Amino acid sequence: MNRRAFLRQICIASAMAIPCNALAAEFPEEEPQEQQEQYDLHVKDYISKMSHFDLAHPDDIILKDEELELLKNCTAKITRVMRTVGYGNFNLISVDQAFLFGRQYSRIGAFSTKEKEFLEKIFYYDADALGFYGDKPITAFTQTISRKDVIKIRHSGHYIFKGHPFEVWKEIKSALSSDVILTSGVRGVVKQFHLFLMKASSNGGNLSLASRSLAPPGYSFHGISDFDVGQKKYGEFNFTSRFTETRVFNKLNELGYLTLRYPRGNLLGVRYEPWHVKVSL
Template identity: 40%
Template sequence: MHQNRRNFLQLGAISLFTLSSNSNLFAGTKIITKEDLYIAKKDYDVFQSVRNKLKLVQTYIGYGNFNIINLDTMLRISKNASNIEEFTKAEIDFLEFIFYYNPSSHGFFGERISNNITDTIDKKIITKIPRTGHYLFKGKAEKTYYEMTNDVGSSLTLTSGIRSIVKQTKLFLDKINAVEGNISVAAKSIAPPAFTYHAIGDFDVGKKGFGYANFTSRFANTNEFKKIKELKYVDVRYTINNKDGVRYEPWHITTI
């Protein structure tokens, strides 16, 4: 695996995996506009096989460990595990394309956080938060979280902490699948893998027992969020009409 493939788009990725305004991965299920970009229908099989293998690796090593896994470890597991097939060249090309492409072409203007698809999270500087299955970076992120739980109350919980490139890739591809192959729509909810602040310190919080609603605008109506707004040491990353082109995320806490 090359350590840096930022020139991947210039090497023909567009001809391999076309972000297209007139090709719908799920053809015939939705009206396509020129503003929205889709993964081309011809890449459907590779797209789905990558999603399936990522899911199998996650099941194999556990959800908590999957949050911090790097690409090389993921590829090694897929190769050696008896119930997972090794990633093909086409599938690795797809992973690299999704990592290195420029999402500003479809309205996502977030900062590129990771430059190399093989970036690794240093386990010496992270800590697992009990009863959540998630990790935070030691220092400001961990301190901020525990201050919040102390000030807001025990009903506040960590819903998503550190996310490796592999974890963010899975989330992004699953979101693309959920919105019928529409990358433009997916990127408004889940940052492309190279652009997530979860890789360097941000984290999500929610109300215990609130389930998936913690990741919707309904969280802004909870008493927990009302208390969060009063905390002078806490900032929400994705405010209403934020410059990154991301939906409003009242649960997304920045420590950067």
């Protein structure tokens, strides 16, 4: 059994108060007591990390030396890409487009071969090793998003995918009118890279810490369907647990629109995100 399945088993056992030795049959090569001790250790470790998602932990994966420098350089260049193409456009651009802009604009600077290889390595990195256990809906490093497949939401700077995601947004907007705002919609691979690398860079290259707050590139469902909502004039608190105190949250929860991608106590290695609307395709 791999680490992902193992962690899910022990977390489920813990949450349901099932005696750990009830699962021992799946590990016949180990003694029940050894199995229970192993379960207990992993459960405590997981709960501790998710309770303190924004703190470093002893077994976190942290980049050092050349890789840390590559992380900082790539973060800076991607930030310059964003400033060059504009915030709204940045949500949609692909990796190849970002590389092209780097070559075309001296204020960005061309991405070196090592920087490109670094970004590709991060994209294809096994997120399980970071402690992130979600699915990966985007498997191509060079994924592109066509403008014909999205709709720009006025006054937000964000886009939503046409079809079911847009229908869900219209229903939410109709139910809450001007109270609700779209805080994040479609995110291409480059946008997710920027968010993830910024978080890792600001925490000394800690990839594991970043993954507890942000899906690694390729693992975000913002790239295919999901979006975030918030309470108007609530600012940064829309991305904290205080969002649950708002009229928007309570109304959407009451109407059944908040089928969360990352609910409280989830086993995916991601903090609770009450603002993240899961859109099933």
